[in-house]
Amino acid sequence: xxxPRFSPTDVTVVFFLGxxxxxxxxxxxxxxxxxxxxxxxxxxxxxxxxxxxxSQYGDMxxxxxxxxxxxxxxxxxxxxxxxxADSLASSPPPAGTKARFLIDGFPRKLDQAHFFExxxxxxxxxxxxxxxxxxMEARLLKRGETSGRADDNAESIRKRFRTFxxxxxxxxxxxxxxxxxxxxxxxxxxxxxxxxxxxxxxxxNIHRR
Ligand code: UDP
Ligand code: MG
Numbered sequence: 001x002x003x004p005r006f007s008p009t010d011v012t013v014v015f016f017l018g019x020x021x022x023x024x025x026x027x028x029x030x031x032x033x034x035x036x037x038x039x040x041x042x043x044x045x046x047x048x049x050x051x052x053x054x055s056q057y058g059d060m061x062x063x064x065x066x067x068x069x070x071x072x073x074x075x076x077x078x079x080x081x082x083x084x085a086d087s088l089a090s091s092p093p094p095a096g097t098k099a100r101f102l103i104d105g106f107p108r109k110l111d112q113a114h115f116f117e118x119x120x121x122x123x124x125x126x127x128x129x130x131x132x133x134x135x136m137e138a139r140l141l142k143r144g145e146t147s148g149r150a151d152d153n154a155e156s157i158r159k160r161f162r163t164f165x166x167x168x169x170x171x172x173x174x175x176x177x178x179x180x181x182x183x184x185x186x187x188x189x190x191x192x193x194x195x196x197x198x199x200x201x202x203x204x205n206i207h208r209r
Contacts, residue, residue, distance in 0.1 A: 005081055006121040009098075011088070012209050013121045014201075015113075016104045017172055018129030020151075020160045021136035021143070022186045023193060024104050027129065030194045031102055035207050038087050038099060042106035045079040046071055066150050068159030070167060073112040080106065081120045098209055108168040113175075125204055126175040127197060129186035133161055 006013075014037070018024050028039045043065075050061040057075055064071045084101055093099040103123075107113035117123060137157055144152030151160060175181050182200030186193050201207055 002119055004117070004119055004121050006084060006088075008122050008124070011084070011121055012098050012100045012206060013123040014100070014102050014206060015107060015123050015126045015175075016102055016129075017106075017108075017126060017168065018186060019131055019133070019136050019164045019168075020157065021140040022129040022131040023139075023190070024129060026190055027127075027194060027197055028102055028104050031197070031201075034198065035201065036100060037102040038084075038091075039102050039104060040080055040083050040087075041104040042076050042080060042108075043104075045083060046076060049075070049079055062150070066156055068151060068156055068161075068163050070109050070112070070163065073107075073109065073115055076106065077112065077116050077120060080116070084120070100206075100209075107171050108163070110170055110174055113171050123180070124209070125201075125206055126172065126181045127200065128172050128181050128183045129193070130183055131186035135187045136161070 016024050016028060025041065028037075028041070031037045032039050046061050046065065049055050050058045050065070052058070057071075061071055061075070080103060084099075087101075088099055101121075107116055140152050140157050141154065143149070150156070172181060172183075176183075182197070182204065184193055184196040184200065
């Protein structure tokens with residue numbers, strides 16, 4: 001048995017899942033301002049690593065992201081774990097309170113979930129945004145007009161949807177069986193989604209931990 005790097009007595013980890021374009025980034029910003037979460041997007045961390053001078057993973061990450069595939073978990077988990085450590089060192093939570101991390105777009109595969117919970121920190125809750133593919137596709141194509149993201153095009157989007165259904169939904173099912181999922185429909189106005197997200201967070205007392 002390995003001991004996780006961080007203890008749930010010191011930090012609260014919430015995983016944030018949902019298909020590409022379901023609105024995780026938007027709702028993450030709301031959660032940061034309302035509850036003081038530290039927002040860590042696995043995709044953003046991977047894109048930053050891809051651009052980092054001297055990274056040995058840049059080309060590999062670029063290829064995986066364009067193909068909508070899951071980057072080998074050791075890379076992603078190390079980026080997340082180090083980002084948590086950096087945050088705790090540079091802006092520690094007030095004495096007597098726990099740091100809250102919102103891990104956006106992760107774990108996208110069951111082995112990542114187990115590896116993270118065994119080596120980094122067990123999670124408290126999974127927030128899941130449920131959105132129809134046609135709505136997500138329209139949002140992503142719109143975002144692609146300005147995002148500059150290499151995967152916001154019709155072909156990459158199709159691959160990302162497939163990965164989500166085949167590989168990431170089993171993560172949601174796994175946590176659902178453990179009754180650790182708050183599921184919210186995401187094809188309604190942003191404020192209404194957030195109201196439901198808030199209700200889920202507060203029903204589970206995440207905001208008081
Ligand atoms: N990705 C990955 N592992 C992760 C998270 C993301 O390999 O744990 C890669 C994957 O190729 C994914 C891409 O990064 O399609 C973009 O992820 P992001 O979360 O930014 O996309 P979103 O779902 O927010 O549109
Ligand atoms: Mg995102």
